[in-house]
Amino acid sequence: MSLPEDVFAAGVVGAGGAGFPTHKKLAEGASLLVVNGAECEPLLASDRYAMRQFADEIVAGASKIAQACKIPRVVIGTKRHYAREVAALRQAIAAAGAPIEVFELESFYPAGDEQTLIYEITGQTVPPGGIPIQVGIIVVNATTALNVERATRGIPVTRRFVTVTGEVAHPQLMDAPVGTTAEDLIAQAGGATVGRYVVVKGGPMMGKQFPMSAAPGLGYGKADGGLVVLAADHPLVEFCSQPMDRVLAQTRSICIQCSLCTEMCPRYLIGHQMRPHRVMRSVGTDTHPVDLSDALLCCECGICELYACPMGLSPRRMNVYVKGLLRAEGVGVADKAVHAGHTAERDYRRIPTSRLVERWQLTAYPDHLEECAVLEPPKVVIPLRHGVGKPSSPTVSVGDRVASGDLIAEVGVGDVGCLVHASIDGVVAEVTGDHIRIERS
Ligand code: SF4
Ligand code: SF4
Known part of the structure; x- marks a missing residue:
């Protein structure tokens, strides 16, 4: 089988959070493969563990993607202060004799946002609303590269x-x-x-x-x-669980239009017309309507509301709210030019992860x-949707006996979705439109 076929059969999706089906990315024509090992969310260390313990398989997975897709350059982006992970990756690269570079990032948030990572490594801006392949780049998460390598050995996720x-x-x-x-x-x-x-x-x-x-x-x-x-009373919980009507009322009453949310927005700082202060102004008043489709460019990193806004407002939630309204109306991202405005100041506006940890x-x-x-x-509740795309259709029924690795839900090879496999040996106890529950036998 070809690499995309192996990857599809193993049900590999982006392991970094978005869950985009990996086989849909693996096409020829890219000039650079970026392996995302930045893992920028505070407290999380899952990719770090993978890079420390399975660097050889990550390097092998990246090499196989580069070979299959004829990509001449491979860069693993990770953080400088992940010293042991960097050492493990460099050792694995040397052992494999693989022409792979390691790019060491500062520790800032959101370094792992794939468009921010691309900008850090190459200085290129992915078109607003676009995807990396538009600038000739494929990005896969480090754990995804590990899963790709295992897929070539017939091991499903x-x-x-x-x-x-x-x-x-x-x-x-x-x-x-x-x-x-x-x-x-x-x-x-x-x-x-x-x-x-x-x-x-x-x-x-x-x-x-x-x-x-x-x-x-x-x-x-x-x-x-x-x-x-x-x-339940942690500040982060209380902030994020405010009812939407209060968020809207606060937006209308106390947004001072200082534009700090825009000035600090990582997407704005790579040249996208992502200006949350304009969305806030338009939602907050009827007298200054603007093109609300800016909101569609929001990656929901939360810098605007968790760090930038001096008034404690919620531009991210407002963007999510507006995105929902626009999508319901079928509004997509209009052609938006890349601006050069504030990219020169970007170096001074990257948020140290440690500051976020202290603040929250x-x-x-x-x-x-x-x-x-x-x-x-003793049991697993396996989702039928593992990120973006359509949910998989169950191929098992209640009472079926399954073994780990058996196919339990499927999508078509052309679909944006993934195959799903049993993850334990057991009996199917529940099948819904949302999940399959298996109890260990
Ligand atoms: S930072 Fe806060 S107060 Fe300033 S424009 Fe943005 S939402 Fe309004
Ligand atoms: S959440 Fe805020 S800072 Fe992050 S991309 Fe969206 S508008 Fe910009």
């Missing part, structure tokens, strides 16, 4: 590394079957240390918050590398985790 941290007794890395529930991940970490909490699926900046009552049914997918338990009272939690526990939970 049935497990992933998850960082479990925050208000748990023993924060740790876990090697868990896909579909392991938040409840089982938290239990393995010694349980929550607070009575009322929320589960953040992903990192604290961009992750989605769920109530603790959701934990038993909250299965971790192929793109979910972080679980952060935060007390996350200093009590470890910023590095060493050991990885292998978790074998």
Whole structure:
């Protein structure tokens, strides 16, 4: 089989969060392959673990992509202060004799945003609303490269590394079957240390918050590398859970149009016309309507509301809100030119990750985790959607006996979606439009 066929058969998706099906990226015509090892969300260390322990497979996966897609240059982007990971990667590259470069980034947020990473490495701006291949670049996450390498050996994606941290007794890395529930991940970490909490699926900046009552049914997918338990009254929880009508009212009453949200926006700083202050102004008043499609360029990193805004407002949430309205009307990203405005000041506006950690009272939690526990939970709740794209269609029914690695849900090869495999041996206990639950036999 060809590499894209192997990757499709193994159900590989982007492991960094977005979950884009990897086989859809693997076409000829790129001049550069970037392996994203920046892992910029505070507290998360899943990709770091992969780079430390499986550097040889990541290098082999990147080499196979470059060879299959005839890409002449490969760069692994990771952070300078990930010294052991950088050393492991360089050693693996030397051992393989692979012509792969390592690009060492400063520790800033969001260094792992793929368009920011491309700008750091090449100085190029991906067109607003566009994708990297438009500038001849393919980006894959480091753990994705590992999964690609395994796909060439016929190994489907049935497990992933998850960082479990925050208000748990023993924060740790876990090697868990896909579909392991938040409840089982938290239990393995010694349980929550607070009575009322929320589960953040992903990192604290961009992750989605769920109530603790959701934990038993909250299965971790192929793109979910972080679980952060935060007390229900943690400032980050209270800020992100404000009702939308209050967010709107605050926007209308106290946005001072200082434009700091725009000045600090990482997408604006690489030349995109992403100007959240204009969205805020337009939503806040009827007298200054602007082209709200700026909001469609937002990557939802949260810098504008978690760091920039002096009034404690929520431009990110406003962008998400406006995006929903525009998409409902079928409005897409109009042709937008790249501006050169503030890119010269960009070097001074990169946010040190440590500042975000301090500002949002996350200093009590470890910023590095060493050991990885292998978790074998009693059941898994495997999502049918692992990121962008369509959900997969189940191929099993309640009562079927399955073994780890068996195909349980499928999509067409031309679809934006992925095949899904059983991640434990057991019996199918539930099939819904959202997930397949398997209980260990
Ligand atoms: S930083 Fe805050 S106050 Fe200033 S323009 Fe943006 S949303 Fe308004
Ligand atoms: S969340 Fe805010 S800072 Fe981040 S891209 Fe969107 S507007 Fe810019």
